[in-house]
Amino acid sequence: MTRDSSADDGSDATRRALLRAAAGATAVGAASTAGCLGVTTPADVSARHEVTGNVDYVVGPGWLADHRDEVTVLDARDRERFRRARVYGARHVPFDDLTRRTPTADGLTPAADAIADAVGDLGVSPDDDVIVYGASVGSRVTRVAFALEAIGHHGSIRVLNGGFDGWNGRVGTGSRDAVSPVDYAPNPTEAAWVTREWLADRVGTFNEDGPGLVDARVPEAYLAAPGSDALDPGHDRHGHLPGAINVHWVGNVSGRGMTDPGRLITLYSGDAGIDSAETVVVYADDNVDATSTWLTLKAIGFDDVRLYDGGFDEWANVDGDRGRYPVETATNVVIETDGSVGGDDRGGDFSCTG
Structure with missing residues:
Protein backbone atom coordinates (compact mmCIF):
# COMPACT_ATOMS: atom_id res chain seq x y z
CA MET A 1 0.00 0.00 0.00
CA THR A 2 1.41 3.41 -0.96
CA ARG A 3 1.92 5.54 2.14
CA ASP A 4 3.40 8.63 0.49
CA SER A 5 0.81 11.35 1.05
CA SER A 6 2.45 13.44 -1.67
CA ALA A 7 2.09 10.88 -4.46
CA ASP A 8 1.83 12.58 -7.88
CA ASP A 9 -0.94 12.25 -10.44
CA GLY A 10 1.15 9.90 -12.56
CA SER A 11 1.40 7.28 -9.82
CA ASP A 12 -2.33 7.57 -9.17
CA ALA A 13 -3.06 6.93 -12.84
CA THR A 14 -0.80 3.91 -12.87
CA ARG A 15 -2.45 2.53 -9.75
CA ARG A 16 -5.91 2.95 -11.25
CA ALA A 17 -4.85 1.12 -14.40
CA LEU A 18 -3.48 -1.76 -12.35
CA LEU A 19 -6.65 -1.97 -10.29
CA ARG A 20 -8.87 -2.04 -13.36
CA ALA A 21 -6.77 -4.77 -14.94
CA ALA A 22 -6.80 -6.85 -11.80
CA ALA A 23 -10.53 -6.43 -11.35
CA GLY A 24 -11.40 -7.91 -14.72
CA ALA A 25 -11.21 -11.52 -13.56
CA THR A 26 -12.43 -11.15 -10.01
CA ALA A 27 -15.71 -11.04 -8.07
CA VAL A 28 -16.73 -10.33 -4.49
CA GLY A 29 -14.98 -12.71 -2.13
CA ALA A 30 -12.99 -14.48 -4.85
CA ALA A 31 -9.70 -15.91 -3.66
CA SER A 32 -6.67 -14.26 -5.23
CA THR A 33 -4.51 -16.38 -7.48
CA ALA A 34 -2.07 -13.63 -8.38
CA GLY A 35 1.56 -13.63 -7.36
CA CYS A 36 4.06 -16.47 -7.18
CA LEU A 37 4.81 -18.91 -4.40
CA GLY A 38 1.71 -17.75 -2.50
CA VAL A 39 2.94 -14.15 -2.17
CA THR A 40 0.05 -11.69 -1.81
CA THR A 41 0.58 -8.04 -2.79
CA PRO A 42 -1.51 -4.96 -2.01
CA ALA A 43 -2.81 -5.11 -5.59
CA ASP A 44 -3.98 -8.68 -4.97
CA VAL A 45 -5.87 -7.61 -1.85
CA SER A 46 -7.54 -4.74 -3.69
CA ALA A 47 -8.49 -6.95 -6.63
CA ARG A 48 -9.99 -9.53 -4.29
CA HIS A 49 -12.49 -6.96 -3.05
CA GLU A 50 -13.70 -5.67 -6.40
CA VAL A 51 -17.46 -5.84 -6.85
CA THR A 52 -19.06 -7.21 -9.99
CA GLY A 53 -22.62 -7.94 -10.94
CA ASN A 54 -25.85 -6.17 -10.07
CA VAL A 55 -25.03 -4.97 -6.55
CA ASP A 56 -26.10 -1.60 -5.17
CA TYR A 57 -24.36 0.51 -2.50
CA VAL A 58 -21.18 -1.61 -2.27
CA VAL A 59 -18.18 -0.78 -4.49
CA GLY A 60 -14.60 -1.99 -4.67
CA PRO A 61 -11.25 -0.21 -4.34
CA GLY A 62 -10.98 0.18 -8.12
CA TRP A 63 -14.19 2.19 -8.18
CA LEU A 64 -12.89 4.50 -5.47
CA ALA A 65 -9.56 4.87 -7.31
CA ASP A 66 -11.41 6.00 -10.42
CA HIS A 67 -13.80 8.36 -8.60
CA ARG A 68 -11.66 9.59 -5.70
CA ASP A 69 -11.88 13.23 -6.76
CA GLU A 70 -15.66 13.05 -7.21
CA VAL A 71 -16.74 11.75 -3.81
CA THR A 72 -16.44 12.70 -0.15
CA VAL A 73 -14.76 9.89 1.77
CA LEU A 74 -15.87 9.16 5.35
CA ASP A 75 -13.85 7.00 7.76
CA ALA A 76 -16.04 5.11 10.27
CA ARG A 77 -13.17 3.60 12.30
CA ASP A 78 -12.05 4.82 15.71
CA ARG A 79 -10.02 8.01 15.86
CA GLU A 80 -6.68 6.34 16.65
CA ARG A 81 -6.82 4.18 13.54
CA PHE A 82 -7.84 7.22 11.53
CA ARG A 83 -4.79 9.12 12.78
CA ARG A 84 -2.38 6.28 12.02
CA ALA A 85 -3.43 5.88 8.38
CA ARG A 86 -6.48 6.63 6.26
CA VAL A 87 -7.60 7.10 2.70
CA TYR A 88 -6.08 10.42 1.70
CA GLY A 89 -8.55 13.24 2.33
CA ALA A 90 -10.98 11.11 4.35
CA ARG A 91 -12.98 12.73 7.14
CA HIS A 92 -13.45 11.02 10.49
CA VAL A 93 -17.05 10.23 11.43
CA PRO A 94 -18.20 11.01 15.00
CA PHE A 95 -19.90 7.63 15.18
CA ASP A 96 -21.86 8.13 18.40
CA ASP A 97 -23.57 11.19 16.93
CA LEU A 98 -24.88 9.11 14.03
CA THR A 99 -26.59 6.62 16.35
CA ARG A 100 -28.60 9.17 18.32
CA ARG A 101 -32.33 8.65 18.75
CA THR A 102 -35.25 10.90 19.61
CA PRO A 103 -38.11 9.76 21.89
CA THR A 104 -41.56 10.22 20.35
CA ALA A 105 -45.05 9.09 21.33
CA ASP A 106 -44.64 6.18 18.89
CA GLY A 107 -41.20 5.19 20.13
CA LEU A 108 -37.58 5.98 19.38
CA THR A 109 -36.67 7.37 15.96
CA PRO A 110 -33.40 8.57 14.39
CA ALA A 111 -32.42 11.98 15.76
CA ALA A 112 -32.43 13.66 12.36
CA ASP A 113 -31.37 17.12 13.54
CA ALA A 114 -28.44 15.84 15.62
CA ILE A 115 -27.30 13.52 12.84
CA ALA A 116 -27.55 16.30 10.27
CA ASP A 117 -25.52 18.65 12.50
CA ALA A 118 -22.78 16.03 12.82
CA VAL A 119 -22.72 15.43 9.07
CA GLY A 120 -22.68 19.16 8.38
CA ASP A 121 -19.71 19.58 10.73
CA LEU A 122 -17.82 17.20 8.42
CA GLY A 123 -18.38 19.64 5.58
CA VAL A 124 -20.78 17.27 3.85
CA SER A 125 -23.67 18.87 1.97
CA PRO A 126 -26.94 17.09 1.11
CA ASP A 127 -26.01 16.78 -2.58
CA ASP A 128 -22.49 15.40 -2.05
CA ASP A 129 -21.73 11.90 -3.27
CA VAL A 130 -20.33 9.96 -0.30
CA ILE A 131 -18.42 6.73 0.24
CA VAL A 132 -17.94 5.24 3.71
CA TYR A 133 -15.25 2.78 4.79
CA GLY A 134 -14.09 1.10 7.97
CA ALA A 135 -11.80 -1.80 8.77
CA SER A 136 -14.30 -3.99 6.89
CA VAL A 137 -17.92 -3.74 5.72
CA GLY A 138 -19.16 -4.32 9.27
CA SER A 139 -22.02 -2.62 11.04
CA ARG A 140 -20.22 0.62 11.92
CA VAL A 141 -19.94 1.35 8.22
CA THR A 142 -23.52 0.39 7.43
CA ARG A 143 -24.82 2.50 10.32
CA VAL A 144 -23.20 5.57 8.77
CA ALA A 145 -24.85 4.74 5.43
CA PHE A 146 -28.21 4.32 7.14
CA ALA A 147 -27.86 7.59 9.06
CA LEU A 148 -27.25 9.47 5.81
CA GLU A 149 -30.28 7.90 4.19
CA ALA A 150 -32.38 8.58 7.29
CA ILE A 151 -31.75 12.33 7.07
CA GLY A 152 -32.64 12.37 3.38
CA HIS A 153 -29.20 12.65 1.83
CA HIS A 154 -29.62 13.47 -1.87
CA GLY A 155 -26.18 12.47 -3.09
CA SER A 156 -25.19 8.86 -3.68
CA ILE A 157 -24.24 6.74 -0.66
CA ARG A 158 -21.73 3.91 -1.10
CA VAL A 159 -19.58 1.71 1.14
CA LEU A 160 -16.10 0.39 0.34
CA ASN A 161 -15.80 -3.37 0.08
CA GLY A 162 -12.75 -4.70 1.91
CA GLY A 163 -12.41 -1.67 4.14
CA PHE A 164 -9.19 0.27 4.58
CA ASP A 165 -6.96 -2.78 4.09
CA GLY A 166 -8.43 -3.21 0.61
CA TRP A 167 -7.33 0.29 -0.40
CA ASN A 168 -4.18 0.41 -2.51
CA GLY A 169 -4.00 4.14 -3.13
CA ARG A 170 -2.84 7.34 -1.56
CA VAL A 171 -2.85 7.42 2.25
CA GLY A 172 -2.91 10.26 4.76
CA THR A 173 -1.79 10.29 8.40
CA GLY A 174 -1.98 12.50 11.48
CA SER A 175 -4.68 14.93 12.52
CA ARG A 176 -7.62 15.43 10.24
CA ASP A 177 -7.48 17.99 7.48
CA ALA A 178 -9.40 21.18 8.14
CA VAL A 179 -12.92 21.20 6.74
CA SER A 180 -15.47 23.97 6.54
CA PRO A 181 -18.74 23.04 8.28
CA VAL A 182 -21.94 23.50 6.32
CA ASP A 183 -25.54 23.99 7.35
CA TYR A 184 -27.15 20.61 6.66
CA ALA A 185 -30.96 20.84 6.65
CA PRO A 186 -32.34 17.30 7.09
CA ASN A 187 -35.29 16.03 5.12
CA PRO A 188 -35.98 12.80 7.03
CA THR A 189 -36.74 9.68 5.00
Whole structure:
Protein backbone atom coordinates (compact mmCIF):
# COMPACT_ATOMS: atom_id res chain seq x y z
CA MET A 1 0.00 0.00 0.00
CA THR A 2 1.41 3.41 -0.96
CA ARG A 3 1.92 5.54 2.14
CA ASP A 4 3.40 8.63 0.49
CA SER A 5 0.81 11.35 1.05
CA SER A 6 2.45 13.44 -1.67
CA ALA A 7 2.09 10.88 -4.46
CA ASP A 8 1.83 12.58 -7.88
CA ASP A 9 -0.94 12.25 -10.44
CA GLY A 10 1.15 9.90 -12.56
CA SER A 11 1.40 7.28 -9.82
CA ASP A 12 -2.33 7.57 -9.17
CA ALA A 13 -3.06 6.93 -12.84
CA THR A 14 -0.80 3.91 -12.87
CA ARG A 15 -2.45 2.53 -9.75
CA ARG A 16 -5.91 2.95 -11.25
CA ALA A 17 -4.85 1.12 -14.40
CA LEU A 18 -3.48 -1.76 -12.35
CA LEU A 19 -6.65 -1.97 -10.29
CA ARG A 20 -8.87 -2.04 -13.36
CA ALA A 21 -6.77 -4.77 -14.94
CA ALA A 22 -6.80 -6.85 -11.80
CA ALA A 23 -10.53 -6.43 -11.35
CA GLY A 24 -11.40 -7.91 -14.72
CA ALA A 25 -11.21 -11.52 -13.56
CA THR A 26 -12.43 -11.15 -10.01
CA ALA A 27 -15.71 -11.04 -8.07
CA VAL A 28 -16.73 -10.33 -4.49
CA GLY A 29 -14.98 -12.71 -2.13
CA ALA A 30 -12.99 -14.48 -4.85
CA ALA A 31 -9.70 -15.91 -3.66
CA SER A 32 -6.67 -14.26 -5.23
CA THR A 33 -4.51 -16.38 -7.48
CA ALA A 34 -2.07 -13.63 -8.38
CA GLY A 35 1.56 -13.63 -7.36
CA CYS A 36 4.06 -16.47 -7.18
CA LEU A 37 4.81 -18.91 -4.40
CA GLY A 38 1.71 -17.75 -2.50
CA VAL A 39 2.94 -14.15 -2.17
CA THR A 40 0.05 -11.69 -1.81
CA THR A 41 0.58 -8.04 -2.79
CA PRO A 42 -1.51 -4.96 -2.01
CA ALA A 43 -2.81 -5.11 -5.59
CA ASP A 44 -3.98 -8.68 -4.97
CA VAL A 45 -5.87 -7.61 -1.85
CA SER A 46 -7.54 -4.74 -3.69
CA ALA A 47 -8.49 -6.95 -6.63
CA ARG A 48 -9.99 -9.53 -4.29
CA HIS A 49 -12.49 -6.96 -3.05
CA GLU A 50 -13.70 -5.67 -6.40
CA VAL A 51 -17.46 -5.84 -6.85
CA THR A 52 -19.06 -7.21 -9.99
CA GLY A 53 -22.62 -7.94 -10.94
CA ASN A 54 -25.85 -6.17 -10.07
CA VAL A 55 -25.03 -4.97 -6.55
CA ASP A 56 -26.10 -1.60 -5.17
CA TYR A 57 -24.36 0.51 -2.50
CA VAL A 58 -21.18 -1.61 -2.27
CA VAL A 59 -18.18 -0.78 -4.49
CA GLY A 60 -14.60 -1.99 -4.67
CA PRO A 61 -11.25 -0.21 -4.34
CA GLY A 62 -10.98 0.18 -8.12
CA TRP A 63 -14.19 2.19 -8.18
CA LEU A 64 -12.89 4.50 -5.47
CA ALA A 65 -9.56 4.87 -7.31
CA ASP A 66 -11.41 6.00 -10.42
CA HIS A 67 -13.80 8.36 -8.60
CA ARG A 68 -11.66 9.59 -5.70
CA ASP A 69 -11.88 13.23 -6.76
CA GLU A 70 -15.66 13.05 -7.21
CA VAL A 71 -16.74 11.75 -3.81
CA THR A 72 -16.44 12.70 -0.15
CA VAL A 73 -14.76 9.89 1.77
CA LEU A 74 -15.87 9.16 5.35
CA ASP A 75 -13.85 7.00 7.76
CA ALA A 76 -16.04 5.11 10.27
CA ARG A 77 -13.17 3.60 12.30
CA ASP A 78 -12.05 4.82 15.71
CA ARG A 79 -10.02 8.01 15.86
CA GLU A 80 -6.68 6.34 16.65
CA ARG A 81 -6.82 4.18 13.54
CA PHE A 82 -7.84 7.22 11.53
CA ARG A 83 -4.79 9.12 12.78
CA ARG A 84 -2.38 6.28 12.02
CA ALA A 85 -3.43 5.88 8.38
CA ARG A 86 -6.48 6.63 6.26
CA VAL A 87 -7.60 7.10 2.70
CA TYR A 88 -6.08 10.42 1.70
CA GLY A 89 -8.55 13.24 2.33
CA ALA A 90 -10.98 11.11 4.35
CA ARG A 91 -12.98 12.73 7.14
CA HIS A 92 -13.45 11.02 10.49
CA VAL A 93 -17.05 10.23 11.43
CA PRO A 94 -18.20 11.01 15.00
CA PHE A 95 -19.90 7.63 15.18
CA ASP A 96 -21.86 8.13 18.40
CA ASP A 97 -23.57 11.19 16.93
CA LEU A 98 -24.88 9.11 14.03
CA THR A 99 -26.59 6.62 16.35
CA ARG A 100 -28.60 9.17 18.32
CA ARG A 101 -32.33 8.65 18.75
CA THR A 102 -35.25 10.90 19.61
CA PRO A 103 -38.11 9.76 21.89
CA THR A 104 -41.56 10.22 20.35
CA ALA A 105 -45.05 9.09 21.33
CA ASP A 106 -44.64 6.18 18.89
CA GLY A 107 -41.20 5.19 20.13
CA LEU A 108 -37.58 5.98 19.38
CA THR A 109 -36.67 7.37 15.96
CA PRO A 110 -33.40 8.57 14.39
CA ALA A 111 -32.42 11.98 15.76
CA ALA A 112 -32.43 13.66 12.36
CA ASP A 113 -31.37 17.12 13.54
CA ALA A 114 -28.44 15.84 15.62
CA ILE A 115 -27.30 13.52 12.84
CA ALA A 116 -27.55 16.30 10.27
CA ASP A 117 -25.52 18.65 12.50
CA ALA A 118 -22.78 16.03 12.82
CA VAL A 119 -22.72 15.43 9.07
CA GLY A 120 -22.68 19.16 8.38
CA ASP A 121 -19.71 19.58 10.73
CA LEU A 122 -17.82 17.20 8.42
CA GLY A 123 -18.38 19.64 5.58
CA VAL A 124 -20.78 17.27 3.85
CA SER A 125 -23.67 18.87 1.97
CA PRO A 126 -26.94 17.09 1.11
CA ASP A 127 -26.01 16.78 -2.58
CA ASP A 128 -22.49 15.40 -2.05
CA ASP A 129 -21.73 11.90 -3.27
CA VAL A 130 -20.33 9.96 -0.30
CA ILE A 131 -18.42 6.73 0.24
CA VAL A 132 -17.94 5.24 3.71
CA TYR A 133 -15.25 2.78 4.79
CA GLY A 134 -14.09 1.10 7.97
CA ALA A 135 -11.80 -1.80 8.77
CA SER A 136 -14.30 -3.99 6.89
CA VAL A 137 -17.92 -3.74 5.72
CA GLY A 138 -19.16 -4.32 9.27
CA SER A 139 -22.02 -2.62 11.04
CA ARG A 140 -20.22 0.62 11.92
CA VAL A 141 -19.94 1.35 8.22
CA THR A 142 -23.52 0.39 7.43
CA ARG A 143 -24.82 2.50 10.32
CA VAL A 144 -23.20 5.57 8.77
CA ALA A 145 -24.85 4.74 5.43
CA PHE A 146 -28.21 4.32 7.14
CA ALA A 147 -27.86 7.59 9.06
CA LEU A 148 -27.25 9.47 5.81
CA GLU A 149 -30.28 7.90 4.19
CA ALA A 150 -32.38 8.58 7.29
CA ILE A 151 -31.75 12.33 7.07
CA GLY A 152 -32.64 12.37 3.38
CA HIS A 153 -29.20 12.65 1.83
CA HIS A 154 -29.62 13.47 -1.87
CA GLY A 155 -26.18 12.47 -3.09
CA SER A 156 -25.19 8.86 -3.68
CA ILE A 157 -24.24 6.74 -0.66
CA ARG A 158 -21.73 3.91 -1.10
CA VAL A 159 -19.58 1.71 1.14
CA LEU A 160 -16.10 0.39 0.34
CA ASN A 161 -15.80 -3.37 0.08
CA GLY A 162 -12.75 -4.70 1.91
CA GLY A 163 -12.41 -1.67 4.14
CA PHE A 164 -9.19 0.27 4.58
CA ASP A 165 -6.96 -2.78 4.09
CA GLY A 166 -8.43 -3.21 0.61
CA TRP A 167 -7.33 0.29 -0.40
CA ASN A 168 -4.18 0.41 -2.51
CA GLY A 169 -4.00 4.14 -3.13
CA ARG A 170 -2.84 7.34 -1.56
CA VAL A 171 -2.85 7.42 2.25
CA GLY A 172 -2.91 10.26 4.76
CA THR A 173 -1.79 10.29 8.40
CA GLY A 174 -1.98 12.50 11.48
CA SER A 175 -4.68 14.93 12.52
CA ARG A 176 -7.62 15.43 10.24
CA ASP A 177 -7.48 17.99 7.48
CA ALA A 178 -9.40 21.18 8.14
CA VAL A 179 -12.92 21.20 6.74
CA SER A 180 -15.47 23.97 6.54
CA PRO A 181 -18.74 23.04 8.28
CA VAL A 182 -21.94 23.50 6.32
CA ASP A 183 -25.54 23.99 7.35
CA TYR A 184 -27.15 20.61 6.66
CA ALA A 185 -30.96 20.84 6.65
CA PRO A 186 -32.34 17.30 7.09
CA ASN A 187 -35.29 16.03 5.12
CA PRO A 188 -35.98 12.80 7.03
CA THR A 189 -36.74 9.68 5.00
CA GLU A 190 -39.34 8.24 7.34
CA ALA A 191 -39.85 5.21 5.09
CA ALA A 192 -36.35 4.08 6.10
CA TRP A 193 -37.42 3.08 9.61
CA VAL A 194 -40.36 1.89 11.69
CA THR A 195 -41.40 2.66 15.25
CA ARG A 196 -42.47 0.56 18.21
CA GLU A 197 -46.12 1.45 17.57
CA TRP A 198 -45.88 0.56 13.87
CA LEU A 199 -44.69 -2.89 14.91
CA ALA A 200 -47.27 -3.25 17.67
CA ASP A 201 -50.05 -2.58 15.16
CA ARG A 202 -48.84 -5.51 13.05
CA VAL A 203 -48.00 -8.20 15.63
CA GLY A 204 -49.36 -11.48 14.35
CA THR A 205 -48.86 -10.69 10.66
CA PHE A 206 -45.09 -10.83 10.28
CA ASN A 207 -43.76 -13.35 7.76
CA GLU A 208 -47.30 -14.48 7.03
CA ASP A 209 -49.60 -12.11 5.16
CA GLY A 210 -47.82 -8.98 6.28
CA PRO A 211 -44.27 -7.58 6.35
CA GLY A 212 -41.21 -9.73 6.80
CA LEU A 213 -39.49 -9.31 10.16
CA VAL A 214 -35.83 -10.27 10.63
CA ASP A 215 -34.04 -10.49 13.98
CA ALA A 216 -30.37 -9.90 13.21
CA ARG A 217 -28.98 -10.86 16.64
CA VAL A 218 -27.03 -13.95 17.58
CA PRO A 219 -29.31 -17.01 17.83
CA GLU A 220 -28.79 -17.31 21.60
CA ALA A 221 -30.33 -13.87 22.13
CA TYR A 222 -33.21 -14.62 19.77
CA LEU A 223 -33.87 -17.95 21.52
CA ALA A 224 -33.47 -16.47 25.03
CA ALA A 225 -31.03 -19.28 25.74
CA PRO A 226 -30.80 -19.63 29.55
CA GLY A 227 -27.43 -18.61 30.93
CA SER A 228 -26.13 -17.30 27.60
CA ASP A 229 -23.73 -14.37 27.63
CA ALA A 230 -25.73 -13.05 24.66
CA LEU A 231 -28.62 -12.11 26.96
CA ASP A 232 -28.41 -8.48 27.97
CA PRO A 233 -28.74 -8.35 31.78
CA GLY A 234 -30.36 -4.94 31.42
CA HIS A 235 -33.36 -6.34 29.58
CA ASP A 236 -36.56 -6.98 31.51
CA ARG A 237 -37.56 -9.68 29.02
CA HIS A 238 -35.76 -11.99 26.61
CA GLY A 239 -36.76 -13.62 23.36
CA HIS A 240 -37.87 -11.97 20.11
CA LEU A 241 -40.73 -10.10 18.50
CA PRO A 242 -43.57 -12.49 17.56
CA GLY A 243 -43.21 -13.75 14.00
CA ALA A 244 -39.59 -12.70 13.58
CA ILE A 245 -37.12 -15.07 11.98
CA ASN A 246 -33.48 -15.06 13.00
CA VAL A 247 -30.70 -14.44 10.49
CA HIS A 248 -27.56 -13.33 12.30
CA TRP A 249 -26.13 -10.24 10.61
CA VAL A 250 -22.57 -11.57 10.56
CA GLY A 251 -23.64 -13.84 7.71
CA ASN A 252 -23.57 -10.71 5.52
CA VAL A 253 -19.80 -10.38 5.89
CA SER A 254 -16.87 -12.58 4.92
CA GLY A 255 -13.70 -11.29 6.55
CA ARG A 256 -13.48 -7.66 5.46
CA GLY A 257 -15.79 -7.92 2.48
CA MET A 258 -19.38 -8.54 1.55
CA THR A 259 -20.47 -12.18 1.38
CA ASP A 260 -20.91 -13.38 -2.21
CA PRO A 261 -24.16 -11.80 -3.46
CA GLY A 262 -25.43 -15.09 -4.88
CA ARG A 263 -25.02 -16.69 -1.48
CA LEU A 264 -26.86 -13.78 0.14
CA ILE A 265 -29.80 -14.11 -2.24
CA THR A 266 -29.97 -17.81 -1.39
CA LEU A 267 -29.76 -17.02 2.32
CA TYR A 268 -32.53 -14.44 2.45
CA SER A 269 -34.83 -15.32 -0.45
CA GLY A 270 -34.30 -19.06 -0.37
CA ASP A 271 -33.40 -20.25 3.13
CA ALA A 272 -35.29 -17.51 4.99
CA GLY A 273 -38.11 -17.29 2.43
CA ILE A 274 -38.30 -13.48 2.53
CA ASP A 275 -40.10 -11.84 -0.38
CA SER A 276 -37.86 -9.21 -1.98
CA ALA A 277 -40.90 -7.36 -3.34
CA GLU A 278 -42.54 -6.88 0.07
CA THR A 279 -41.71 -4.68 3.07
CA VAL A 280 -38.98 -6.13 5.28
CA VAL A 281 -38.13 -4.83 8.77
CA VAL A 282 -34.86 -5.66 10.52
CA TYR A 283 -33.88 -5.17 14.15
CA ALA A 284 -31.19 -6.07 16.67
CA ASP A 285 -30.60 -5.15 20.30
CA ASP A 286 -29.43 -1.68 19.32
CA ASN A 287 -29.71 0.42 16.17
CA VAL A 288 -26.31 -0.48 14.73
CA ASP A 289 -25.88 -4.18 13.95
CA ALA A 290 -29.21 -4.49 12.12
CA THR A 291 -28.08 -1.85 9.61
CA SER A 292 -25.78 -4.50 8.12
CA THR A 293 -28.85 -6.50 7.11
CA TRP A 294 -30.68 -3.33 6.10
CA LEU A 295 -27.96 -2.39 3.62
CA THR A 296 -27.28 -5.96 2.48
CA LEU A 297 -30.91 -6.55 1.53
CA LYS A 298 -31.07 -3.26 -0.35
CA ALA A 299 -27.78 -4.04 -2.09
CA ILE A 300 -29.07 -7.35 -3.46
CA GLY A 301 -32.33 -5.96 -4.74
CA PHE A 302 -34.94 -5.93 -1.96
CA ASP A 303 -37.38 -3.13 -2.68
CA ASP A 304 -38.51 -1.86 0.74
CA VAL A 305 -36.22 -2.47 3.73
CA ARG A 306 -36.71 -0.63 7.02
CA LEU A 307 -34.89 -0.49 10.34
CA TYR A 308 -36.54 -0.70 13.75
CA ASP A 309 -34.36 2.03 15.23
CA GLY A 310 -35.57 1.45 18.79
CA GLY A 311 -34.37 -2.14 18.62
CA PHE A 312 -35.14 -5.02 20.95
CA ASP A 313 -33.76 -2.93 23.81
CA GLU A 314 -36.74 -0.58 23.53
CA TRP A 315 -39.29 -3.36 22.91
CA ALA A 316 -38.15 -5.56 25.82
CA ASN A 317 -38.12 -2.71 28.32
CA VAL A 318 -41.18 -0.71 27.31
CA ASP A 319 -43.13 0.90 30.12
CA GLY A 320 -46.83 0.37 30.75
CA ASP A 321 -49.06 -2.42 29.47
CA ARG A 322 -46.71 -4.87 27.80
CA GLY A 323 -49.53 -6.93 26.32
CA ARG A 324 -49.32 -4.70 23.26
CA TYR A 325 -45.59 -5.46 22.95
CA PRO A 326 -45.31 -9.23 23.42
CA VAL A 327 -42.04 -11.16 23.49
CA GLU A 328 -42.00 -14.67 22.06
CA THR A 329 -39.86 -17.67 22.94
CA ALA A 330 -42.01 -20.69 22.03
CA THR A 331 -41.96 -20.34 18.24
CA ASN A 332 -38.52 -20.05 16.69
CA VAL A 333 -37.12 -19.96 13.17
CA VAL A 334 -33.32 -19.76 13.07
CA ILE A 335 -31.58 -19.59 9.70
CA GLU A 336 -28.01 -20.76 10.06
CA THR A 337 -25.32 -18.41 8.76
CA ASP A 338 -21.59 -18.58 8.45
CA GLY A 339 -19.64 -15.36 8.39
CA SER A 340 -16.91 -13.46 10.15
CA VAL A 341 -16.12 -9.79 10.57
CA GLY A 342 -12.52 -8.70 10.33
CA GLY A 343 -11.15 -5.50 11.76
CA ASP A 344 -13.51 -4.77 14.67
CA ASP A 345 -16.14 -3.12 12.48
CA ARG A 346 -18.89 -4.11 14.87
CA GLY A 347 -21.50 -1.96 16.51
CA GLY A 348 -22.61 -4.29 19.31
CA ASP A 349 -21.03 -6.67 21.80
CA PHE A 350 -20.75 -9.67 19.49
CA SER A 351 -17.11 -10.66 19.05
CA CYS A 352 -15.68 -12.55 16.11
CA THR A 353 -12.56 -12.43 14.00
CA GLY A 354 -11.90 -12.53 10.30
